[in-house]
Amino acid sequence: MSTHAPASSSTTHPRISARIGGIAESATLAVDAKAKALKAAGRPVIGFGAGEPDFPTPDYIVQAAIAACSLPANHRYTPAAGLPALREAVAAKTARDSGLEVEAAQVLITNGGKQSVYQAFATLLDPGDEVLLPAPYWTTYPEAVALAGGVTVPVVADETTGYMVGIEQLEAALTPRTKVLLFCSPSNPTGAVYPPEQVAAIGRWAADKGLWVITDEIYEHLVYGDAVHVSMPVVAPEIADRCIVVNGVAKTYAMTGWRVGWMIGPKDVIKAATNLQSHLTSNVCNVAQQAALAAVTGPLDAVDEMRTAFDRRRQLIVGLLDAIPHVSCPEPLGAFYAYPSVAGLIGKSFDGVRPASSAELATLVLEKAEVAVVPGEAFGTPGYFRLSYALSDQDLVTGVTRMAEFLATATD
Incomplete structure (x- = not known):
């Protein structure tokens, strides 16, 4: 019988497979979770990260589920x-x-x-x-x-x-x-x-x-x-x-x-x-x-109502974003996202801090302006932010205004 101790599995085999270990966490869900955690801690964070309508599921659909339970x-x-x-x-x-x-x-x-x-x-x-x-x-x-x-x-x-x-x-x-x-x-x-x-x-x-x-x-x-x-x-x-x-x-x-x-x-x-x-x-x-x-x-009444609200918010957010110096926001024609370029702000000074990427700039915006956005790195194109406008008009205006005021402090 061998007297040698078995090799430690931790030294011969990684604990996580390379296939699963190579997967990145969903950046959009991560930003949304971080915003919700900060809000739960009492910070007045406004989150533009989640890709979901801010409307309840229509009641007739909910009632069908309730009936199905029985x-x-x-x-x-x-x-x-x-x-x-x-x-x-x-x-x-x-x-x-x-x-x-x-x-x-x-x-x-x-x-x-x-x-x-x-x-x-x-x-x-x-x-x-x-x-x-x-x-x-x-x-x-x-x-x-x-x-x-x-x-x-x-x-x-x-x-x-x-x-x-x-x-x-x-x-x-x-x-x-x-x-x-x-x-x-x-x-x-x-x-x-x-x-x-x-x-x-x-x-x-x-x-x-x-x-x-x-x-x-x-x-x-x-x-x-x-x-x-x-x-x-x-x-x-x-x-x-x-x-x-x-x-x-x-x-x-x-x-x-x-x-x-x-x-x-x-x-x-x-x-x-x-x-x-x-x-x-x-x-x-x-x-x-x-x-x-x-x-x-059923009917498409619910999406008609949402589309009307999203269209109003779409025009509102594009106007607000385009007014920010060094930010350019093409008009989105579908879904409920704006995707402005913030490349002109990369490397500028924010009270001595110079973000080297849109990811670093997004972190600064969250820390300083208490606004959560998803950086373009998550979508394969650095130099951009994604902002969902599936949130109330008031939060939309407050959040973008707060972000704009912070971004306006950029200096060379």
């Missing part, structure tokens, strides 16, 4: 792909809202839009496959790509193009390993809305190149002015058989906490993703699914 059928396992009635309703809602005709078998109900994004990448990507990711991008996309073994290839746009990428940029980023294009319009974090003809052109280009497209339509109903949302597989039917649409009830019905989303795609992809979900989470909470059923089969 039904024993909702106390049991149900099909992993979702309640059949909800899958049918999502197919009908998709045809109604975007003109995309799909069968219930092409719909998979997920735990929020975030799970549908993860499962879409996990279902399509093999190790080393590349994903074209227009930047600025939502913080979760590159992490989901990495978890699936893929490689993110950012395609960067800035305020000079309204934060929209062109086919020439996509073509330049293409390699033999490219498999997927991620497309999001209306965009988080910029609020950019691609014109219908540009959506169609990008869809045709992707089809011509043999790519898959994952198109995130979670903000489909939040567009303003003359902006129009279109679904890529509708305006570019050539891509329909290689396209996954991800969506959910979170933004349209003020249901971020209910965690119901879905992915729509070719039947073979949806079947494979359902197999994954059957081991990952099984079915989404049945009570939440029943609430979502009431939502997607």
